[in-house]
Amino acid sequence: MKRLNLSKISQFFFLILFLFLFVNTEYRGKDEISLAINSFFRANPLVLFSYILSNFSFTWILFPALLLTFFSFFLGRFFCGWICPLGTTIDFFSKFFRKKEKRIFHPHLKYYLLGFLLFVSLFGINITGLLDPIAILVRFLTFTAFPLFGDIVKSGWVGLYEILGEKRDSIAFLYDFLKSNILPFRETIYPLAFVSFFIFIVILILEKFEKRSWCRNLCPLGTLLGLLSKFSIFKRLPQNLCKDCGDCKSICPTGFEKDLLQREECILCMDCEFKCKFKRVRFNIAMKPDIETSFSKRRVFITSFITGYFVSGVFKFFRDGHDSRLLRPPGVKDEKVFLQKCVRCGECIKICLKNALYPAVFTNGFYNLFTPILIPRKGYCEYNCTLCGQVCPTKAIPQLPLETKRKEVIGIAVFDKNHCLPYAKKVNCMVCEEHCPVPKKAIRFEVVYERDYDGKMKELKKPYVVDELCIGCGICEYICPLTSKAGIEVFKSKELSRSDIYGYNGNSKIS
Amino acid sequence: MERRNFLKVIGSSFLFNLIGAKFVLPSDPKVLSVAEGKDYEKITKDAINAIGGISKFVKPDDVVVIKPNIGWDRTPEQSANTHPLVVKAIAEECIKAGAKRVKIFDRTCNDPRRCYETSGFNAVFRNMRKVELKHIEYERFKNVKLNGKFLKEWELYDEALNADVFINVPVAKHHGLTTLTLALKNVMGIMGGNRGYIHRDIETALADINSVVKSHLTIIDATRILLNHGPQGGDLKDVKVLNRVVASADIVLADAYATTFFGKKPEEISITVEAFKRGLGEMRLSNAKVIKV
Numbered sequence: 117m118k119r120l121n122l123s124k125i126s127q128f129f130f131l132i133l134f135l136f137l138f139v140n141t142e143y144r145g146k147d148e149i150s151l152a153i154n155s156f157f158r159a160n161p162l163v164l165f166s167y168i169l170s171n172f173s174f175t176w177i178l179f180p181a182l183l184l185t186f187f188s189f190f191l192g193r194f195f196c197g198w199i200c201p202l203g204t205t206i207d208f209f210s211k212f213f214r215k216k217e218k219r220i221f222h223p224h225l226k227y228y229l230l231g232f233l234l235f236v237s238l239f240g241i242n243i244t245g246l247l248d249p250i251a252i253l254v255r256f257l258t259f260t261a262f263p264l265f266g267d268i269v270k271s272g273w274v275g276l277y278e279i280l281g282e283k284r285d286s287i288a289f290l291y292d293f294l295k296s297n298i299l300p301f302r303e304t305i306y307p308l309a310f311v312s313f314f315i316f317i318v319i320l321i322l323e324k325f326e327k328r329s330w331c332r333n334l335c336p337l338g339t340l341l342g343l344l345s346k347f348s349i350f351k352r353l354p355q356n357l358c359k360d361c362g363d364c365k366s367i368c369p370t371g372f373e374k375d376l377l378q379r380e381e382c383i384l385c386m387d388c389e390f391k392c393k394f395k396r397v398r399f400n401i402a403m404k405p406d407i408e409t410s411f412s413k414r415r416v417f418i419t420s421f422i423t424g425y426f427v428s429g430v431f432k433f434f435r436d437g438h439d440s441r442l443l444r445p446p447g448v449k450d451e452k453v454f455l456q457k458c459v460r461c462g463e464c465i466k467i468c469l470k471n472a473l474y475p476a477v478f479t480n481g482f483y484n485l486f487t488p489i490l491i492p493r494k495g496y497c498e499y500n501c502t503l504c505g506q507v508c509p510t511k512a513i514p515q516l517p518l519e520t521k522r523k524e525v526i527g528i529a530v531f532d533k534n535h536c537l538p539y540a541k542k543v544n545c546m547v548c549e550e551h552c553p554v555p556k557k558a559i560r561f562e563v564v565y566e567r568d569y570d571g572k573m574k575e576l577k578k579p580y581v582v583d584e585l586c587i588g589c590g591i592c593e594y595i596c597p598l599t600s601k602a603g604i605e606v607f608k609s610k611e612l613s614r615s616d617i618y619g620y621n622g623n624s625k626i627s
Numbered sequence: 628m629e630r631r632n633f634l635k636v637i638g639s640s641f642l643f644n645l646i647g648a649k650f651v652l653p654s655d656p657k658v659l660s661v662a663e664g665k666d667y668e669k670i671t672k673d674a675i676n677a678i679g680g681i682s683k684f685v686k687p688d689d690v691v692v693i694k695p696n697i698g699w700d701r702t703p704e705q706s707a708n709t710h711p712l713v714v715k716a717i718a719e720e721c722i723k724a725g726a727k728r729v730k731i732f733d734r735t736c737n738d739p740r741r742c743y744e745t746s747g748f749n750a751v752f753r754n755m756r757k758v759e760l761k762h763i764e765y766e767r768f769k770n771v772k773l774n775g776k777f778l779k780e781w782e783l784y785d786e787a788l789n790a791d792v793f794i795n796v797p798v799a800k801h802h803g804l805t806t807l808t809l810a811l812k813n814v815m816g817i818m819g820g821n822r823g824y825i826h827r828d829i830e831t832a833l834a835d836i837n838s839v840v841k842s843h844l845t846i847i848d849a850t851r852i853l854l855n856h857g858p859q860g861g862d863l864k865d866v867k868v869l870n871r872v873v874a875s876a877d878i879v880l881a882d883a884y885a886t887t888f889f890g891k892k893p894e895e896i897s898i899t900v901e902a903f904k905r906g907l908g909e910m911r912l913s914n915a916k917v918i919k920v
Contacts, residue, residue: 143738143740143741145740145744145749274766277764277766277767278766282785282786282789301740469738469740469741470738498700498737498738498741499700499737500700500741500745501738501741537827543827544804544826544827544829545804545823545826545827546803546804546826547823547826549803549804550802550803550804550826550858550859551736551859552859553700553737553859553861554861555856555859555860555861555862555865556856556862557803557856561803577803577804595736595823596823597821597822597823597824597826599821
């Protein structure tokens with residue numbers, strides 16, 4: 117009887133779950149999103165470790181990661197062989213590469229890499245998200261694959277309109293179904309789409325050299341789980357290859373170095389047990405200590421400590437810079453704390469209703485790479501939406517009740533009177549005032565009678581911002597009908613608010 | 628053509644315009660109805676019936692477009708959008724009159740998915756037969772020659788242009804730039820492109836568009852009106868419940884009448900005045916027959 121290899125079934129299941137959650141991370145008519153791709157980050161020990169190290173605190177939303185850490189301690193790197201969607205993807209594409217069987221990475225490189233990331237975190241700079249496997253996969257899907265998919269389907273649909281015209285409506289229900297269940301609502305190809313794609317492709321191309329090359333040689337999450345599994349009591353027996361067979365070495369996707377199974381690299385896929393001709397291989401609980409290949413832990417420790425210290429110093433320089441347009445999602449108060457928590461997974465960017473959020477490229481230095489920034493000219497923060505806070509896996513963007521979120525100040529809108537029509541050209545406009553979502557209107561106007569440039573007397577409505585009410589949602593800048601630069605712009609700086617200029621006396625006259 | 632014949636044609640068409648338009652053509656556009664009551668579906672139907680019933684406008688197998696205001700992510704109580712029950716009553720009447728299909732859409736200002744949801748439209752129209760609540764698809768905007776005073780051409784929505792009957796259903800509310808926004812301005816919802824551009828000379832632009840896109844029937848939702856901080860509102864203190872619905876075949880007249888709900892005169896609203904000057908309808912309430920139900 118043919119036995120089913122459970123690890124393959126599990127991989128398939130988790131990949132489907134992953135894709136389902138990914139697609140579900142989109143506004144589909146509900147104000148609350150209970151199931152999102154953030155679950156994969158909340159169960160991610162690497163996210164947990166870097167969070168604890170950079171924040172010196174624990175948060176219960178990362179409890180699943182704690183559980184996974186705990187289980188990995190006893191069971192080993194089962195996550196890599198049974199759950200990790202990137203691993204599954206790699207396994208799938210691995211078949212298409214003819215192997216050269218050459219180790220191109222130094223076997224200890226991954227420890228330096230992980231050590232570096234963790235030490236940088238310890239010094240307050242959390243950049244683990246850049247190399248976290250789940251984040252890499254989510255970013256590839258969010259910034260590149262999914263929008264491309266949406267774009268292709270959309271183009272086809274638009275093309276049909278050009279051919280069929282109104283008759284297209286007879287199959288509209290099909291498209292509507294896709295649109296409301298699978299497709300992204302907007303087909304934005306994001307900045308850094310190519311970078312995300314490139315990283316993903318490189319990981320796949322590494323398969324040319326050996327199976328699961330990324331997982332074995334680079335992946336910081338895998339390395340971390342590998343280190344934990346050193347103490348695991350669930351082991352493959354025997355630990356070395358049998359003298360009379362040795363097939364395991366070619367079957368195994370990761371773990372054999374010379375003739376010895378490397379415990380930290382075994383992903384417990386159990387292919388060897390499954391394919392063993394002699395039924396000798398067993399996975400079982402065993403207390404017997406491993407035969408170890410030794411490497412200088414002290415050297416790894418010291419090197420990554422030093423590089424971590426210096427690199428974090430360099431990053432801090434950028435972090436503390438002031439970019440007047442560095443607008444963060446609503447609810448983010450402290451830039452430093454935000455950066456200690458952000459995993460750079462891009463979920464907030466994906467879910468953002470009005471495409472206000474984009475991955476930062478070089479805003480405020482490259483330290484912000486892939487972190488979300490709000491670009492009001494491209495999209496604005498929807499007044500009644502709280503989705504980014506809901507999907508953020510580490511609450512770097514806090515999850516706020518709607519009432520609170522509506523009052524969160526993202527920035528402050530400032531008129532540019534050299535561009536704004538009523539000021540610059542003495543022409544009425546007021547589109548910004550019309551769109552301002554604050555019920556009492558943070559943009560108001562005064563009515564003046566002025567001679568326009570043709571010498572005609574004219575009633576002119578001149579807008580101004582009520583600083584105390586402006587939340588910096590950016591709809592004014594987004595909607596400003598000037599075709600290039602907007603006549604009103606949102607800035608991070610709060611210096612313009614009246615309370616900063618005159619001192620706050622606690623009772624503003626504006627109601 | 629000989630000069631004598633030419634004069635005959637000119638003369639008779641002039642006479643027809645003068646007399647025929649008043650007595651020969653059946654519909655008298657200067658009629659307006661106002662219905663009042665707490666059952667919004669009922670008063671909507673009452674208002675339509677008072678001006679002759681929907682079958683005067685909708686013929687069997689017609690494709691009808693109802694253009695409400697669903698522009699904002701606001702609840703029905705906040706009075707920024709047309710009340711969905713008013714639209715529901717109109718759609719039901721259209722189907723009863725034999726309409727092939729009723730399409731409902733608006734180019735929203737906030738996120739379209741949120742607007743359709745929060746405004747209550749999704750809930751009301753999800754399972755209504757022959758009625759399609761549709762999202763705007765940008766490929767369907769067509770460049771239309773308007774040859775107006777301000778707008779020479781603009782992108783307009785093809786489904787609205789192709790409809791047999793276009794029913795304009797705004798909610799009556801305050802607006803910063805134009806004081807009030809009513810039916811004439813509601814037509815902005817079928818405009819593509821950078822609509823904010825027309826704010827520079829909005830009354831002229833709206834007259835330009837309304838000269839090309841005719842609203843066969845105008846129904847103004849004044850079940851509750853927004854008195855201040857429009858067109859979005861958000862604060863229930865700015866909302867006044869009136870329980871009224873206005874219906875007329877004359878878009879300018881409907882707007883002019885609804886203006887009085889705000890304690891204002893039609894002459895104060897520049898959009899109405901411009902449309903009247905351009906011959907799009909009657910704004911002098913003294914010339915209109917108002918039927919109260």
